[in-house]
Amino acid sequence: MSNKIINKFASAKTYIETCDKYFLFVFIPSILLIIAGWYWGIFIAPPDAVQGDSYRIIYLHVPSSIYAQLIYWIMAAWSAIYLIWRVKLAAYLTKSAAFVGLLVTFLALFSGSVWGIPTWGTWWQWDARITSTIILFLMYLGLIALHDSFNNQNKADNLMSILTIVGCVNLPIIKKSVDWWSTLHQPASITLTDNPAIDPAMLYPLILCIVSFGFVLISMGVLVSKLIIFNREKNRNWVKNYG
Amino acid sequence: MIKYLSQEQTKLIYKSRAWLTPLILFALIMIAFPLSIDLFGKQTSDLFMIIIVISLLLTNYLAIDDILLEDYEDGSFEQFLTQNKSLFSSVLAKLIILIIYKALPLSLLTILFASVNNVDPFVFLDLFLISFFCQILFLNIFLFGSALGINKGGLLGLIVVMPIVFPVIIIFGQSMTLLQNNSSIDSFLLLSLGISFLITPMFSYLSSLILKMHLE
Numbered sequence: 001m002s003n004k005i006i007n008k009f010a011s012a013k014t015y016i017e018t019c020d021k022y023f024l025f026v027f028i029p030s031i032l033l034i035i036a037g038w039y040w041g042i043f044i045a046p047p048d049a050v051q052g053d054s055y056r057i058i059y060l061h062v063p064s065s066i067y068a069q070l071i072y073w074i075m076a077a078w079s080a081i082y083l084i085w086r087v088k089l090a091a092y093l094t095k096s097a098a099f100v101g102l103l104v105t106f107l108a109l110f111s112g113s114v115w116g117i118p119t120w121g122t123w124w125q126w127d128a129r130i131t132s133t134i135i136l137f138l139m140y141l142g143l144i145a146l147h148d149s150f151n152n153q154n155k156a157d158n159l160m161s162i163l164t165i166v167g168c169v170n171l172p173i174i175k176k177s178v179d180w181w182s183t184l185h186q187p188a189s190i191t192l193t194d195n196p197a198i199d200p201a202m203l204y205p206l207i208l209c210i211v212s213f214g215f216v217l218i219s220m221g222v223l224v225s226k227l228i229i230f231n232r233e234k235n236r237n238w239v240k241n242y243g
Numbered sequence: 244m245i246k247y248l249s250q251e252q253t254k255l256i257y258k259s260r261a262w263l264t265p266l267i268l269f270a271l272i273m274i275a276f277p278l279s280i281d282l283f284g285k286q287t288s289d290l291f292m293i294i295i296v297i298s299l300l301l302t303n304y305l306a307i308d309d310i311l312l313e314d315y316e317d318g319s320f321e322q323f324l325t326q327n328k329s330l331f332s333s334v335l336a337k338l339i340i341l342i343i344y345k346a347l348p349l350s351l352l353t354i355l356f357a358s359v360n361n362v363d364p365f366v367f368l369d370l371f372l373i374s375f376f377c378q379i380l381f382l383n384i385f386l387f388g389s390a391l392g393i394n395k396g397g398l399l400g401l402i403v404v405m406p407i408v409f410p411v412i413i414i415f416g417q418s419m420t421l422l423q424n425n426s427s428i429d430s431f432l433l434l435s436l437g438i439s440f441l442i443t444p445m446f447s448y449l450s451s452l453i454l455k456m457h458l459e
Contacts, residue, residue, distance in 0.1 A: 135406045142403035149395045158456050159391055170406055
């Protein structure tokens with residue numbers, strides 16, 4: 001019974017059909033919500049007592065920083081699923097997530113640099129958090145480079161999955177960098193264990209942005225994964241008959 | 244098995260003089276760097292600690308660059324597989340020989356150059372140990388990278404494992420800073436020793452698994 005369920009959901013065909021069925025129900029609300037979140041954060045939330053209006057970049061910077069790390073954990077989980085159960089779909093999703101992760105990490109770095117100019121007086125500092133985030137960016141880049149350098153896609157999937165799991169060693173360093181080193185970058189304002197160190201008037205739009213940005217990334221990941229699946233399974237009948 | 248392989252590898256590495264290249268490069272960097280600063284100044288002892296991390300990183304990358312490639316290209320690994328011999332033992336033996344022939348002499352050279360650069364003799368033992376353990380970590384990671392990109396050139400291997408090298412650079416760099424201030428680095432020594440013991444068999448196994456994938 002359980003094998004039957006796994007086989008059903010591990011099939012690329014079922015995945016594509018499910019995505020097609022629900023994509024618009026996720027994509028359109030997520031776009032509307034992110035616009036609402038950014039509008040709330042940029043035009044309605046009060047200015048910061050110290051930073052003035054420059055802090056409003058958090059509505060892009062914080063969500064992208066959170067997902068830059070979270071996507072890597074998700075990739076590691078999919079890699080493990082691929083290596084243990086040989087579910088091809090997991091390998092496709094790992095690669096598509098690497099592209100989304102690369103983009104999001106770039107956004108986190110870019111928005112951080114833009115924020116750094118008015119607050120730190122410089123767009124770049126060899127600070128522990130920034131350096132560890134650029135390492136994360138290189139990790140995504142390395143994974144994509146490794147996968148693309150092999151013609152044999154199964155071999156590429158295997159190698160990418162192994163490297164993804166080994167690369168997890170950097171994630172605790174990135175997460176804890178602001179606590180372990182004395183850095184210019186502030187410690188996390190929102191944690192799962194403590195009360196948020198941010199005013200509710202600024203926090204609510206931020207939470208809305210974080211949640212909706214997550215759904216935007218899921219939509220983006222679905223689109224990228226569809227491209228990868230169609231490319232990899234182009235000789236299958238169901239792909240030829242698709243649409 | 245490992246003993247036999249080690250003897251073979253020792254003969255090979257000794258005959259080819261390949262073990263000399265990283266040592267010469269390391270010596271060259273160590274001789275050249277004081278010349279580029281101030282030959283009689285006190286700066287050399289401070290800068291030595293900084294330059295040592297980067298020079299050992301580079302020389303270890305050079306040391307591992309073609310370690311698997313020769314056996315991969317001449318079919319030795321393929322022969323191993325067809326004869327049902329353990330690829331893991333072969334890779335582990337290669338790594339151990341590399342540690343003995345390259346990492347150990349480089350750590351000894353580090354002490355030699357530390358003494359000529361006016362570094363406090365009090366820290367020599369710690370310096371030797373931390374450079375040795377960190378080199379084991381470097382070699383393991385570069386071996387893994389070499390296995391990943393074996394038929395695609397050394398650069399791919401370097402690019403994909405560079406992010407994994409950074410934690411080692413952090414440990415090594417922090418230790419150097421502490422040694423510069425004559426502080427104890429016991430915790431870092433234990434940490435690097437522990438990780439070395441853990442990742443040497445682990446990365447040898449992963450590298451042999453990857454080589455097997457390349458060969459299949």
